[in-house]
Amino acid sequence: MAKAKMIIDKDFKIAEVDKRVYGSFIEHLGRAVYNGIYQPGHSTADEDGFRRDVLELVKELEVPIIRYPGGNFVSNFYWEDSVGSKAERKPRLDLAWRTLETNEFGLGEFAKWSEKAGSDIMMAVNLGTRGITDALNLLEYCNLDTNTYYSDLRKSHGVTKPYNIKTWCLGNEMDGPWQMGHKTAAEYGRLAAETAKAMKTMDDSIELVSCGSSNIEMPTFPEWEAATLEETYEYVDYISLHNYYGNAENDTEDFFAKTQDLERFIHTVTATCDYIKAKKRSKKTLNLSFDEWNVWFHSTESDSEEMKERPWQIAPHLLEDIYSFEDAILVGLILITFLQHADRLKMACLAQLVNVIAPIMTENDGGAWKQSIYYPFLHASKYGRGTALHSIVNSTKHDSKTHEDVTDVESIAVYNEEKGEVTIFAVNRSVKEDALFEADVKCFEGYRVLEYLALENDDMKVTNSITGEKVSPKNRTDYELKDGTFTATMKKCSWNVIRLGK
Template sequence: MATTARLTLDPAFRIGPVEPRLFGSFVEHMGRCVYTGVFEPGHPAADADGLRTDVLELTRELGVTLVRYPGGNFVSNYRWEDGVGPVENRPARLDLAWRSLEDNRFGLNEFMVWAAKAGVEPMMALNLGTRGVAEALELVEYANYPGGTRLSDLRRAHGFDRPHDVRLWCLGNELDGPWQMGHKTAAEYGRLAAETARALKRFDPGLSLVACGSSNSAMPTFGAWEAEVLEATYEMVDHVSLHAYYDPSDGDVDSFLASGADMDHMIRSIAATADHVGARLRSRKKIKLSFDEWNVWYQSRFPGEAALDWTERPRLIEDAYDVTDAVVVGSLLITLLRNADRVGVACQAQLANVIAPIRTEPGGPAWRQSIFHPFALTARHARGQVLRVEPECATIATAKHGDVPAIWATATYDETTGELALFVVNRDRREPCALEVALPGELRPVEHLELTDDDLSAVNTAETPDRVRPRPGTGLRLRGRRASLTLPPVSWSVIRLAPDSPQE
């Protein structure tokens, strides 16, 4: 028997505008994300720069707007100078983060070429683990200053006359974590981040800076870390970062399907922490959040860095994602949109091969994983203003998150076209849900797609790349100012509605 749910879509009740930077991704020198992922000279689909055009096409289809680079844990022991200049002169180094051999054939300038071809904004991370203020300034000068200085002229000598003009910079990565090269206390990091931010703002006040938040919500210093770091950096940074990965390996499917509840709690907790610091400092500034690492990750299957052998381009955490994973990713995107007033940046980690929506084989094909589809459709159709949507529905008891609503939803309203897009997940594993939607006027259906399957363990592979994909939904009915449809168990759906004629 189907459960029931109701919600109202009203353009007057808004959370905030859809921030394009919410649809970011992440390219780290880890496993095969870079090498044989986005970059593979000699591949049949490689262009003159060695970039895989099949991956570029899929990146554009995915709708990625921004990409964070070069890490991640990798950046905390990285010398950016190793990755610029003639390739034959670049040194090979040990990557201590992932126990890999890095030959530096792909570096800053290659990434900027790739970003331009992919049509994405670059988001650069600085090494504040084993390096400091001076090295950060040198990188920003090389990347952003027009010319006439040693480092800007060095960039020009390397073939890039115009500055890269990177506007968004991460002040390190996960430095609260003892696994990080250069791990620091909150006081140590807060001082270094403040001094770095002060110097970078002196170079260019228009730069947007992200301070490191907690590595995850299970860290013993979660919340306290952010408070201490922001006490030191509040007036000099623009964002504080959040990271979260959700592991389905323990078999607790109900809790896994409710992962969005944990993400929502993290966002609200850190927003409240930031606002508390702002109040203590009597500041009128409001810190935004940068959720610059998030995804599903079968983390318990990963043996840890210490178990890895030194090698080049190892196959690391190349998880194959099933239908349930895709539904959870859809619910996490809904959560980000529901918090569009505070989350200014978000990056799904990572883009290719490493816990990624895009998979490749060396010399072979590239294909879309199941999680590709909710991201691509949300990035494509979430436009204009995010509406406040609060479904009336049953709850599901979970071991990790308590009682959560069975229906998780958000909607956007495009004022230029009058189009409404509703994104909705049914978390219930057992029952479909009969959903009634109150509309602001009489609308026509534009599209109804749903991602679900009788086999929730189905995955896409090189041999069956389209086994899991969105399919046209059935049963959507519009009667006056009301829409109704049935949401299958464990499903993600997008429903687009529009007036008969475009808005004036």
């Protein structure tokens, strides 16, 4: 049997968890917007055409911030076409995903939808085919009340109060050759720095995210970070990280070990930021925004064929990965890793939210349902707020095909002092053995187990569907809390949430 011992002390703090680490992402891609969050005529549509069934599932996740409108889409986005009278909006060819964008749903609609969802907006500006002027025009339209052209244009569209968007991305994946307006590090660094300076001159209350590498396998990583931060460091607040994970090799054990690669990614970007800080003799510490992450591999071949053979469709089925039980376990492992780095990783966006590599799926003329990955994200968002604790964890280990010394049990504790609760998130990622798990919680005298939730299944490939859930949490009662020690046997390949309080 695998074993893990955990010691938790409320005074051993990593950092306060920024709630924005539970952010998500809506891009004009596939059915994320059309037939996803927006579908006039649907049986659940409200007065604005927003699907109520989807809104309820989004609100349950308590997503604090949502990135918009892309993604690759943003690098050829003409925001002016997405505001004002719908009758006057111009349809455009979306070159990123080779679809037709009607602009029926745009910035104003998204702002209204995100308010109903209880989420703030992380807005991205087009630094691919456009630049500084357009970023400033968009910022004025969104945030200023100055009786000037773009501020007045917003008012003429019936929006008297500014949207007051506080978080802005300076482009998207500009290191990627697939990106419209792809740039070298030198080109992007200068453009991003000058855009940042101008935007903060217009509104110094905003926070800015500079583009980091599109993934850890990019040949320019981490030189891209170092070169671009030479220009942007003093003008931005975050640098972005993007990465997706897959199990195309059908090796569950190695799949679960991929958070070792995630660890290396976070450590390398953090070290690069600190190198530039030292080089510039700066007093400023730059934080991280992991604003694209998820499992993504199930649909890649069919997506390529769809975009190549049938271009310029409206809201085609693209990137509609159907997630398995093992995908949910990896999502849980990723969330634990994020919490372990709460001192520097302040924002993250699960990509995406509805239909497109998403925890929520819809039928065009039917209902909405929860994918397997919905649950670990839900649990972390609801119970992972407070202070991430630097817990001491000793676990047995194993090797996988491409990884060594992989811990059988990976875990983190979050202390919510306001609620008087501490939550342990733990994954037994051993594919062979159950794990005897012990947690020393003597520091939390008088606490009892409020709830023990677990995702468990013997079938790694089982999925949920509109007809029913085969992956959902269950309540466990077979544990012991005695003399300040919590003890339970965690099933192999399981996600575990242990909530303690008075």
